Amino acid sequence: MRFIPLAVAGLSALVLTACTTGKEAGPSLGAPKPSGASSQALPPATLELWHGFSTDAEVKAFEDAIAGFNKKFPQIKVNAKKGIQDDQITAAIRGGKAPDVAASFTTDNVAQWCSSGAFQDLTPVIKSDGIDLTVLPAASRSYTEFQGKRCMMPLLADAYGMFYNKALMKGEQPPKTLSELTELTKKLTVRDADGNIKVAGFMPSTQYYENSPSHLGPMTGAKWYNEDGTSAIGSDPAWKELLTWQKDLVDWFGYEKLEKFRKSLGDEWGAEHPFFEGKVAMVLDGEWRTAMIANDPEAKSLDYGTAPLPVSDTKPDLFGSGFTAGSVIGVPRGAKNPQHAWELVKHLTTDTESLVTLSNALRNVPTTKAAAESPNLSDDEKFKTFLDIFSHPKTSTLPANINSVFNQDVFSTFLIQWEKGAVKDLDAGLKDVDKRINDKMKLSGG
Missing domain, CATH: 3.40.190.10 (Periplasmic binding protein-like II)
Structure with a gap:
């Protein structure tokens, strides 16, 4: 599941x-x-x-x-x-x-x-x-x-946490904060002579498998809705913190290089999953992956560990929580x-x-x-x-909303533009996401 x-x-x-x-x-x-x-x-x-x-x-x-x-x-x-x-x-x-x-x-x-x-x-x-x-x-x-x-x-x-390849980690411990994740990602990433990615320490792209905003948001404690049901994406500083961190890491990889690497990777649900093949050192994933690894004839010998996702450096109390x-x-x-x-x-x-x-x-x-x-x-x-x-008491979920699919799609579409560099003003862009979600809510009678 x-x-x-x-x-x-x-x-x-x-x-x-x-x-x-x-x-x-x-x-x-x-x-x-x-x-x-x-x-x-x-x-x-x-x-x-x-x-x-x-x-x-x-x-x-x-x-x-x-x-x-x-x-x-x-x-x-x-x-x-x-x-x-x-x-x-x-x-x-x-x-x-x-x-x-x-x-x-x-x-x-x-x-x-x-x-x-x-x-x-x-x-x-x-x-x-x-x-x-x-x-x-x-x-x-x-x-x-x-x-x-x-x-x-x-x-x-x-429940969502982090899987890490022990061989690729080279003795490093899984990161607990976003700054540690950034540092370790850079340390573990391997490129060829032309700068193309051969092994990624961590994939920051929101288009990569389980890296949806709902799964990433708990890393900074970001919330989707205000108490009155309106969108909180543009007003909650936790989203801006998360997206700024994410974009900085995308830029370090180089968006075009990152996309080339992402599109070369195998099927998330197949035997050629990049984590199985040692192409990504750390991944955000759900508990079911433990069973998939155990049941895959080639992957079951993989030496890996699991840990909670790293969290905002300013919110250490979130560590141990995640998305469910x-x-x-x-x-x-x-x-x-x-x-x-x-x-x-x-x-x-x-x-x-x-x-x-x-x-x-x-x-x-x-x-x-x-x-x-x-x-x-x-x-x-x-x-x-x-x-x-x-x-964990701080583990969170995506709150029920009558336009849940629409709201997630609007935000995910925006994030694709954001990470490719097409959004010049993050604050204005997030406010526009709020507007689209709130306008839809009004049409739905919310």
Whole structure:
């Protein structure tokens, strides 16, 4: 699992912007159960669960987690449908053919789903079942609700940190500050006689794989929105600090040289990943990369380490934190068996054994404290780095917003112009980003 690229998430956003209340097809999650009522007493039913997992290993892991639910509720059968994307979920809800439970890999659509009522509010059943949401870090609570309405629960999470090649580091320790990252990047970069890059200490380009603004922003504590929901990108000095540092490093490489090198690199999801091949010494990446390295016949012998991302020299308290997002799951409007569906959602997101089963198989971060501390969790040293990042009190996420995909795209497009040197006034450019985001918000009724 990983934080879904904007190009993919955007497909569902196009559908969501036109989402209306749609057809009502089935009951809603009702009032809290009477005192003493047992969930196990639910009548027999068959649930339809849609999820995005597609590989054999992913599907088996999900089926194993569901098997634990079947032990608790033998009268409830679960038919799981794999490889489902957000646009398919939204279309089914609008057409009155929603599944009982649906899971998504991205948090980009949570605001739309919550505000439109596409997914049912889970607050009443969470309260009636006495679920303590403080077992979840604040960031994961944040990306599963919008404006006080919780229509999703976090399933598994991604946490972002640094991977470093020990051989290329030549005994150096991973950097803790941006100035240390700059110094080490320059020290580890190797060029040929013509100045072309052969090995990059670190890739500062925002067009490089996981270097999106949402993943980089926590390095300086940058925020996306003000309390009133307007864009904070142009007014938060943390963004200017980050982009100034980033552009200085791009300029040191030389933009054209950096782009030539970037475009020569292998596929992020293939065996020719530049980190696997020793072409980049340090990379920003998610915890799932540990599993990809272990499962790659050639990369599994790679001698590497993991660490938190370096942070602003003026904000050392941020060190150890990072960015998090994750898969989410809920009960769509129109679910035929909403009470049964809630029991399945509750099991998959709060049952320790279920979360540990999924985490061990998929190598994503379990979201509850109990699961993260379970002795049954395979938490090797490299993976533990990401457990610690996820649980850090200053780890942040991209707040839910009805125009989340649009807002990220506007900023990412600006950053391409910025790093190539086409933006002469950073302050003015960031204010223009704010304006575009805020104008879109007004059109959306925000």
